[in-house]
Amino acid sequence: METLYISTRNWRSFLKGRIEERRIYAPFDSRNVTCYGRVSNSNLEDIVYCRARPAEPLKMFLMPFRERSCPSLPEIPDIVVMGAAACDLAALRILDAVFLNGQYKDPNYHMRRNHTLIVSFDCLAPYPSCFCELVQIHPYAESGFDLNISLYGEGMLVDIGSDRGREFLGNDRGFLAAEEEALRNRRESRRQVSEYIIEKNRSHDLKQVSKLRETFHTEFWKVPKEVENCVQCGSCTNNCPTCVCFIIEDTGKEDVSVKQKVWDSCLFPGYARMAAGSSPRPTLYDRYANRLLCKYWYMPENFTFTGCTGCGRCISGCIGKIDKRAVLTEVLREKR
Amino acid sequence: MEKNIYESIRCMVTGVEEESPSIKTVMLKPERDFSFSAGQFASLSVPGVGEAPFTPSSSPCEKECLEFTVMKAGRVTSAIHSLRKGDIVGVRGPYGKPYPLDSFRGKEILLVGGGVGLAPLRALFLALLATSADYKRIIFCCGAKTPQDYIYKEKILDQWHSLCGKMPLSFRITVDQKCPGWRFGEGVVTKTLDGLDVDTGNSVAVVCGPPIMMKFTTLKLLEIGYGDTQIYLSMERKMYCGVGHCRHCLIGDLFVCKDGPVFTYSQLKGKPNLWV
Ligand SMILES: Cc1cc2nc3c(=O)[nH]c(=O)nc-3n(C[C@H](O)[C@H](O)[C@H](O)COP(=O)(O)OP(=O)(O)OC[C@H]3O[C@@H](n4cnc5c(N)ncnc54)[C@H](O)[C@@H]3O)c2cc1C
Ligand code: SF4
Ligand code: FES
Numbered sequence: 001m002e003t004l005y006i007s008t009r010n011w012r013s014f015l016k017g018r019i020e021e022r023r024i025y026a027p028f029d030s031r032n033v034t035c036y037g038r039v040s041n042s043n044l045e046d047i048v049y050c051r052a053r054p055a056e057p058l059k060m061f062l063m064p065f066r067e068r069s070c071p072s073l074p075e076i077p078d079i080v081v082m083g084a085a086a087c088d089l090a091a092l093r094i095l096d097a098v099f100l101n102g103q104y105k106d107p108n109y110h111m112r113r114n115h116t117l118i119v120s121f122d123c124l125a126p127y128p129s130c131f132c133e134l135v136q137i138h139p140y141a142e143s144g145f146d147l148n149i150s151l152y153g154e155g156m157l158v159d160i161g162s163d164r165g166r167e168f169l170g171n172d173r174g175f176l177a178a179e180e181e182a183l184r185n186r187r188e189s190r191r192q193v194s195e196y197i198i199e200k201n202r203s204h205d206l207k208q209v210s211k212l213r214e215t216f217h218t219e220f221w222k223v224p225k226e227v228e229n230c231v232q233c234g235s236c237t238n239n240c241p242t243c244v245c246f247i248i249e250d251t252g253k254e255d256v257s258v259k260q261k262v263w264d265s266c267l268f269p270g271y272a273r274m275a276a277g278s279s280p281r282p283t284l285y286d287r288y289a290n291r292l293l294c295k296y297w298y299m300p301e302n303f304t305f306t307g308c309t310g311c312g313r314c315i316s317g318c319i320g321k322i323d324k325r326a327v328l329t330e331v332l333r334e335k336r
Numbered sequence: 337m338e339k340n341i342y343e344s345i346r347c348m349v350t351g352v353e354e355e356s357p358s359i360k361t362v363m364l365k366p367e368r369d370f371s372f373s374a375g376q377f378a379s380l381s382v383p384g385v386g387e388a389p390f391t392p393s394s395s396p397c398e399k400e401c402l403e404f405t406v407m408k409a410g411r412v413t414s415a416i417h418s419l420r421k422g423d424i425v426g427v428r429g430p431y432g433k434p435y436p437l438d439s440f441r442g443k444e445i446l447l448v449g450g451g452v453g454l455a456p457l458r459a460l461f462l463a464l465l466a467t468s469a470d471y472k473r474i475i476f477c478c479g480a481k482t483p484q485d486y487i488y489k490e491k492i493l494d495q496w497h498s499l500c501g502k503m504p505l506s507f508r509i510t511v512d513q514k515c516p517g518w519r520f521g522e523g524v525v526t527k528t529l530d531g532l533d534v535d536t537g538n539s540v541a542v543v544c545g546p547p548i549m550m551k552f553t554t555l556k557l558l559e560i561g562y563g564d565t566q567i568y569l570s571m572e573r574k575m576y577c578g579v580g581h582c583r584h585c586l587i588g589d590l591f592v593c594k595d596g597p598v599f600t601y602s603q604l605k606g607k608p609n610l611w612v
Binding site (some may be wrong): 069070071073098099102103104105106107110216244245246247248249250251252253254256257259264266271272273274275276278279280281286289290293294297298301302 | 338340341342343344381382383384385386387407409410413426547572573574576577579580581582583584586587588589608609610612
């Protein structure tokens with residue numbers, strides 16, 4: 001992979017040129033969260049580089065909360081999303097596997113994926129809820145992006161991950177070949193961030209997480225006290241980068257079907273309810289377990305890789321203040 | 337442009353037949369070809385109301401007319417019940433895996449259906465009739481709550497029954513609660529399996545009905561001597577997409593829409609929240 005170096009000053013002037021022609025989104029601080037905003041001339045200097053994953057997952061851009069699929073798709077512009085973390089790219093593997101790689105292609109996702117250029121950032125300051133290393137994902141990306149940015153010295157290293165990424169850079173004169181020493185230093189600082197995350201998660205043990213398939217009985221999930229604090233709000237599923245569940249609504253009149261896809265949450269009691277009101281997951285414990293079994297059992301079985309990327313959004317956003325890591329650790333301990 | 341997977345084929349309603357107080361059969365004429373194999377299902381949409389999954393109850397060999405037998409259970413099914421001749425609906429699919437008829441060849445085939453579960457079995461039964469020489473024997477066990485709740489009354493009780501002398505076919509018919517004039521059995525459908533004379537070593541059982549009936553029928557079949565791989569179950573789950581995307585229909589890691597809707601019991605055994 002080709003890696004370039006650019007000074008911060010040159011990068012800003014490069015971006016300035018680009019915002020004329022494309023919508024660019026990047027992370028900004030907003031009160032106590034860092035979330036995506038549209039980049040403009042007036043906020044170019046406020047972009048938050050390489051801290052940790054933004055509050056929103058990438059699916060906000062690729063599968064909006066509600067979108068029409070039929071009879072026609074909405075018109076959308078080309079966009080650039082800067083600031084996705086490595087865990088977000090790992091989540092893209094899942095989204096691609098669900099919506100693109102099977103027998104059927106999702107029309108909306110397919111369109112948006114083609115219109116979106118992704119610039120990922122290394123993480124230098126992970127949140128307390130981050131645990132990517134526990135699910136074998138590193139806090140920096142080596143593939144899956146169009147471009148990737150690591151802060152370095154007075155500027156940044158830019159990895160080129162795709163032809164689209166290269167095209168976006170054009171032949172701006174600010175980009176120079178990166179030196180071997182820069183790459184060596186980056187390897188070292190990346191390793192330190194990995195170790196920091198492992199250290200911060202010492203009390204959680206997900207090594208046996210593949211054994212979760214032996215714990216689907218409701219009783220296991222009654223053991224961790226926290227589970228009953230779940231208020232079934234769906235915040236965890238909304239914020240999860242790999243929760244893809246949706247319903248199809250029909251808002252058409254007369255003989256035209258107008259179908260739109262709307263997010264759903266498996267924590268909602270009505271999610272799986274069938275005719276006559278019966279549900280395969282009648283209790284909160286069944287539904288709470290289902291979300292985690294889906295990540296650590298069903299998705300790996302369906303797609304060969306884990307459905308949980310360790311981004312921690314379901315922990316930091318939980319209304320019931322449930323730390324999923326602690327619940328998993330306890331359920332797995334109970335299993336033994 | 338690639339085809340939009342959510343686009344339905346427009347269909348004209350050509351007739352509606354009342355089967356029981358809560359079940360109707362709607363007959364549709366699709367604007368474009370809609371072919372399916374027995375076991376597959378479709379998403380039927382009533383514009384402005386929504387979509388729901390149904391297994392066609394008409395013969396897969398019939399190309400002109402597509403039929404669905406629908407029990408009134410909620411929003412979409414109520415809208416289907418109020419359809420009239422000339423109305424327009426949409427159909428997309430077919431989805432799911434067909435019954436593996438090839439592997440049924442030379443075997444004794446036991447069909448067990450309860451209530452509206454007879455609808456999907458009708459399509460299978462008609463497909464089996466079309467190639468009846470391929471199978472050793474067909475035993476059709478049917479159940480309903482009361483004689484009034486029987487769907488396809490004329491068909492099963494008279495038309496199909498009259499085939500019995502002409503081919504290796506037999507019926508075992510029951511209702512949970514009989515009423516005067518009922519000339520068949522009484523008791524839940526699992527009772528029709530009592531004293532069944534089948535060569536379980538060379539037989540498959542196909543079951544479709546309400547969840548509770550599926551559970552007890554499966555247990556009974558196991559008791560009789562059927563193996564896990566010889567029992568085929570039509571599973572029902574909440575569905576939206578039909579194509580393995582929305583994840584509503586999962587039974588553990590299995591998609592009812594994509595890997596099913598028909599599974600062998602060996603595939604399902606040990607999955608979470610299997611029996612509803
Ligand atoms: C593969 C497959 C094949 C099928 N084939 C057939 C078939 O051939 N024939 C057939 O009749 N059926 C069939 N079904 C079942 C059929 O799909 C369902 O009956 C149908 O989806 C019900 O849709 P509905 O909109 O009418 O019900 P909904 O309105 O979705 O309601 C479902 C049930 O949930 C309850 N409910 C909904 N919302 C609430 C709420 N807020 N609070 C409390 N309760 C609520 C309703 O009372 C209702 O009983 C099949 C299902 C599958 C998966
Ligand atoms: S965010 Fe927390 S409270 Fe809300 S549904 Fe998820 S686990 Fe339950
Ligand atoms: S119905 Fe959507 S995944 Fe099966």
